[in-house]
Amino acid sequence: MVGTSTLLLAIGAANIASAAALASVSCTLGSGKQTEKLSFDLTYAQNLAKRSPSGKNIHTASNYPHVFQNFDGIKWPNAACNSKKVNVLEFPILEKKGNKDPPDYAWxxxxxxxxxxxxxxxSETDGHFCGIMCxxxxxSSTGNDSDKGFNLCK
Structure with a gap:
């Protein structure tokens, strides 16, 4: 017979595992046989948004961040980012190598x-996280113009 504490531990472990699964997003690059899947930790990405340069008229050596024009019509999970009144910035998120967080992009x-x-x-003025895209x-410097767009990571 399974004890109550064992059952509660199992339920707690399942909840932690499902929370961990929700704490990341995946992106697929390419199509057909030439696909590649990348995964990003949402907590890391949200913190990166908070510590990345923000504000109006940013000028950096790398040209990042810069205003994202959203020609692909991406709908962000954070509804506030979908407003035409809100300027949003794009900033590189580097890929994780091993178990450590990636370094921040040298902007x-x-x-x-x-x-x-x-x-x-x-968001440009307060660093509110909108999402991750690839x-x-x-x-994207090679190929046709349709390859140069972005897809939302989910």
Missing amino acids: NKKPKQDPGPCRIVY HKVRD
Whole structure:
């Protein structure tokens, strides 16, 4: 017979596992046989948005962050970011290598570091996190114009 405390521990462990599963988002780059899946920790991404440069008329050596024009019509999970009255910024989120968080993108360095395919998006004036997006393909400098857009990570 299973004791109450054992059952509660099992339920608690399941809740922690499901919370951990919700604490990340995945992005798929490419299509067909040429796909690649990337995963990002939401807590890390939200904190990155808070510590990244924000405000109006930002000028950095790397040109990041900059205003995101949203030509792809992405609908953000944070509804406030979908308002036409809110300017949002895009800033590179680098890929995790191993178990450590990735380093922050060196926004004030020239020549600029490779920003990689993915970005966090946050509000211009208060750093409210909107979401994570990735270019449709890893190297958007080649290929056709449709490859240069972004997809929302979910």
